[in-house]
């Protein structure tokens with residue numbers, strides 16, 4: 001449903017919180033500044049009256065000259081102060097909105113976020129929120145200033161001659177009609193412009209982050225085409241907008257400037273008839289029609305206003321994604337139970353169906369199965385990255401939906417297949433926002449077998465991670481991720497094929513570190529390589545949308561066909577002897 005403009009502005013002010021008072025102050029100062037616009041008209045008119053009645057003296061000239069000068073100074077001073085206040089309010093408000101969006105994103109289910117592409121979220125966080133800054137810091141005080149000034153002048157002109165004053169409004173009324181035409185239907189256009197910017201952002205992110213693959217597969221021209229198509233689309237939207245708004249804009253400018261064309265014949269006729277004096281005629285003919293030109297910037301503000309409202313809508317859309325709120329403390333016991341879990345990412349195609357699993361507190365289990373069987377999905381459901389559609393997931397007897405989401409995430413450690421490093425120091429990359437001391441971080445890094453490597457870096461733990469963590473190999477990044485998990489020390493640990501990228505030379509040390517890390521914790525390992533399964537108490541086979549077999553390695557091997565075969569293949573592969581003609585045999 002379309003929201004009213006007033007409601008959207010109220011929402012914006014509500015987001016600003018206490019900083020809205022800076023914005024109110026800015027509006028007040030702009031208001032006073034706008035009122036001062038009237039004073040020069042008053043001063044000039046008075047001087048003309050004295051001049052035409054032959055009573056103008058040096059003293060009178062000085063007096064009105066001073067009044068005009070003072071009004072101009074006050075006007076600019078107050079307008080400047082209004083800008084200072086609006087900037088203070090706007091930047092604080094912007095900071096709050098950005099924090100609110102980021103905080104909210106942390107509390108919403110991943111599923112709802114991944115429905116939006118990264119480009120769309122980037123557009124909201126950057127472009128849309130920037131538009132709010134432009135509005136609050138610049139347009140809001142300008143809007144008040146450009147409205148109050150002409151209104152004050154109009155009222156003053158009414159005191160001089162109300163009939164002529166009303167005639168000065170004719171161009172204004174016409175310009176409003178033109179503005180109405182100009183902005184009719186721009187909502188959809190701005191929505192389209194916003195979509196095209198989001199799509200351009202998404203393509204740009206994809207193009208830059210996939211540069212390696214694009215080069216490796218000589219996909220340059222095709223990928224570039226996708227990018228250039230997005231640029232083309234964005235360009236065509238704006239061409240259409242300017243085509244649509246250009247002619248009415250030109251008409252608006254001409255109409256608002258043509259007050260003189262009405263004033264000279266009408267005012268002149270009344271002057272000739274003797275119904276208005278010379279000073280009144282001159283005031284209206286030359287100055288009275290000028291004041292409306294002050295309204296010209298309102299058109300620009302109007303077109304930006306549509307974008308601001310669109311920005312508010314986009315931010316609201318993200319803030320309106322239902323978040324996981326409230327909930328209980330994390331349970332003392334850490335057994336995990338899946339009860340008849342059914343789940344589909346798209347709500348239709350079930351990835352899991354009536355899936356059951358019971359993991360004891362402190363147990364270490366492995367999930368195995370074909371690629372795409374749903375192993376990662378199970379562990380992500382346990383950490384409530386998504387909500388199950390049917391059934392329940394319980395930790396320590398409590399449904400994960402009833403546990404405070406932040407607490408749940410604090411108590412579950414994840415080591416993903418792909419490690420994400422932030423553009424920060426190595427220290428902060430291991431700390432991940434915690435207050436851990438350098439000693440604690442180093443202790444964790446030692447256990448993860450990465451301390452020596454970090455100490456050998458140019459600035460040790462203060463070394464900055466290059467863009468997207470490109471300075472580290474896959475194995476090094478994984479060991480940093482293991483160090484993070486060791487430091488976090490959560491009672492539930494999920495390793496999603498955590499050691500797949502490890503350096504074979506360090507594999508033994510890493511296995512040792514993981515062994516220490518797992519002590520006393522409930523551990524789920526998503527195992528792609530079967531070697532890791534032997535360290536686990538039990539193993540579960542994920543197939544046919546459920547866990548078909550769960551038990552010790554020997555039992556599952558005996559009962560489950562997939563696991564039996566996979567294990568035999570694994571053993572066979574390990575036993576393969578490679579021999580090079582003339583060389584010694586190598587046992588893999």
Ligand SMILES: Nc1ncnc2c1ncn2[C@@H]1O[C@H](COP(=O)(O)OP(=O)(O)OP(=O)(O)O)[C@@H](O)[C@H]1O
Nearest residue numbers: 114345346351369370371372373374375376377378
């Ligand atoms: N975010 C998502 N949106 C839609 N479908 C998804 C999403 N993530 C995974 N899937 C689909 O769900 C199914 C199970 O994926 P999942 O990653 O859980 O399998 P997996 O057993 O861990 O596979 P692998 O061993 O290859 O990592 C796959 O068909 C996959 O395409």
